[in-house]
Amino acid sequence: MVKITDVARRAGVSPSTVSYALSGKRPISEETRQRVEDAIRELGYRPHAGARALAGRRSNVLALVVPLRAGIHVPTVMRFAVSVVTTARRHDHDVLLLTQEEGADGLTRVADTALVDALIVMDVQLDDPRLPLLRTLDLPTVLIGFPASPQGLTCVDLDFRAAGEACVEHLARLGHRSVALIGSPPEVYVRRTAFAQRVVQGFTAAADRSGMSSSVHPCETGAAREVAEQLLREQPALTGVVVHNEALLGPLVDAFADLGLRVPADLSVTAICPDELAESVRVPITSVTLPTAEVGERAVELLMKKLDGTAVPESTLVPPRMTERASTGRRTVP
Amino acid sequence: MVKITDVARRAGVSPSTVSYALSGKRPISEETRQRVEDAIRELGYRPHAGARALAGRRSNVLALVVPLRAGIHVPTVMRFAVSVVTTARRHDHDVLLLTQEEGADGLTRVADTALVDALIVMDVQLDDPRLPLLRTLDLPTVLIGFPASPQGLTCVDLDFRAAGEACVEHLARLGHRSVALIGSPPEVYVRRTAFAQRVVQGFTAAADRSGMSSSVHPCETGAAREVAEQLLREQPALTGVVVHNEALLGPLVDAFADLGLRVPADLSVTAICPDELAESVRVPITSVTLPTAEVGERAVELLMKKLDGTAVPESTLVPPRMTERASTGRRTVP
DNA sequence: GACCCCTGTCGAAGCGCTTCGACGAAGGAA
DNA sequence: TTCCTTCGTCGAAGCGCTTCGACAGGGGTC
Secondary structure, three states: OOOHHHHHHHHOOOHHHHHHHHHOOOOOOHHHHHHHHHHHHHHOOOOOHHHHHHHHOOOOEEEEEEOOOOOOOHHHHHHHHHHHHHHHHHOOOEEEEEEHHHHHHHHHHHHHOOOOOEEEEEOOEOOOOOHHHHHHOOOOEEEEOOOOOOOOOOEEEEOHHHHHHHHHHHHHHOOOOEEEEEOOOHHHHHOOEHHHHHHHHHHHHHHHHOOOEEEEEOOOOOOHHHHHHHHHHHOOOOOEEEEOOHHHHHHHHHHHHHOOOOOOOOOEEEEEEOHHHHHHOOOOOEEEEOOHHHHHHHHHHHHHHHHHOOOOOOEEEEOOOEEOOOOOOOOOOO | OOOHHHHHHHHOOOHHHHHHHHHOOOOOOHHHHHHHHHHHHHHOOOOOHHHHHHHHOOOOEEEEEEOOOOOOOHHHHHHHHHHHHHHHHHOOOEEEEEEHHHHHHHHHHHHHOOOOOEEEEEOOEOOOOOHHHHHHOOOOEEEEOOOOOOOOOOEEEEOHHHHHHHHHHHHHHOOOOEEEEEOOOHHHHHOOEHHHHHHHHHHHHHHHHOOOEEEEEOOOOOOHHHHHHHHHHHOOOOOEEEEOOHHHHHHHHHHHHHOOOOOOOOOEEEEEEOHHHHHHOOOOOEEEEOOHHHHHHHHHHHHHHHHHOOOOOOEEEEOOOEEOOOOOOOOOOO
């Protein structure tokens, strides 16, 4: 193993100079810096992570807590994770994977052992049991998602309320008068995950404002056909739906087709989901992007600022961005 | 922060004694050990990960390289990952998440900086470009999946060849004479991922042995309907299919239903996939389990043995385990 | 010219832990 | 009784890095 003293000897300087040349924490002459860099390259030097963490009181690792529960859409979670890892690497950090199963203990452990120096927590519930811990733990933390009381925490997420509104308003502009929201599975509402409820609020508020008739349907994975039939039965005037359930989007569009409803001629469909998903459905879906890449990136960047000691806003709501595709059109008055 | 010297003082022993009491590397009297444990509990001591890594030359972290490419089934990947994390924790290790995007450089980096002390690599291709590196890197490594030449590497996976055979043999026992394999998307074959090809080999060999007519169809996600129609057109005597494509299983069964084929009355369906998936389809599918939990667990355990210096077998093939469900039945002679 | 202040570098201390060698006490073998 | 082990513990060294204080030299300023 090549160490800093080897580099120092080769470059004809002291180890501390090598360290400063690397970190830039003290001025080093251009010429010396060059010699140090050459030596590093020639020897293939890589600082020892443990030694660095011990002396520098920074591990350059951050922990990502991923959810594993019923009702979550795994590919979406993975998109967040990949974005977090990629962004973290750009900031010279690595990512430790924690499962939600480890719970609060896991957080305490990685904090106490100084294994990581910051935390990203996904899938936060309105009254998440980990919140008190996160407030006392003095590790910089960013939540992806909003709890009921985000005071004193840094949160980032899509503005789901506005996203729900945007979908309805889009349908309103197209002349639709009766809309339905196909939501997440019931268990997501039961455990009071914020984003699901926020969509409902935005959806309902916007529909009421526009004087539309509306209904909300939490929906299990696999129940596409049932829900489609129920919708036609109970809300015959329906011409617009908003889908906020990744797993159900494709099957639901298929079910409508099977029931003889043409999209968008008979029914306009919008969704809140990642773009890739919206584009991969049989009829490309007009959607509000779930900006996984952007949210993951923002989360890491907020964390980096906090590690620098810079103040950051408590809440970052990414505004909805709607992309019109083939699944929506003007209401055709029969 | 409470450190080992604090514990030592409180317990009335030297720091080295605390260390030995913790690691068990030297005999410590029962009474002393008790005092040390009490002190640890009272003070809430947690050893500093960096210091431990530096002095002990072990970080107790292992790296998991996850694939992110087209054609992979993300929930399945996630199952492996969760199993790896869970098992690693049981062995007092944490897991660092690396994306395949980082490639060989990422592996070199975490190895050189001593950030991790072992590697798990998923989604290995037959001629994976990372293999030479993995062979020279002197980090204990386990591959999930088999390359073309696994010599000198430790690999673990489901025995996909036997899995393909098992499916066909099951159908043969039920009297079926004409079978088809619905495989992974073409890109998976193009990049020569081993497991896909092994299934094809097993499938074909078993069909030939039984004198069945057979065909193989790599298949895109979303092409369920097309493939179902093609099958009926080109292979009218078909009564048994094997599905080795997680994303397609549900849609395919739906497509058969739409085409008027009853499962299992007209068509027996078997699959190679995680049990949860087989059970969540409209008709529960007779399947060979993709034992993600077991494979992840084995991978970690092999790694732990290698870290101990114990020799381990180069290849671990998990034998297929078939569960009969509602989707298969005797061929009904028309 | 005296003073101060940068700039660029060095040496040494120390981060919190593990491990090695040493050593007293106790027990067995001779 | 003497000598050799083994058990249980301690002190010190050292893992590879960062950082602090010190200091030499070269300008400015007055």
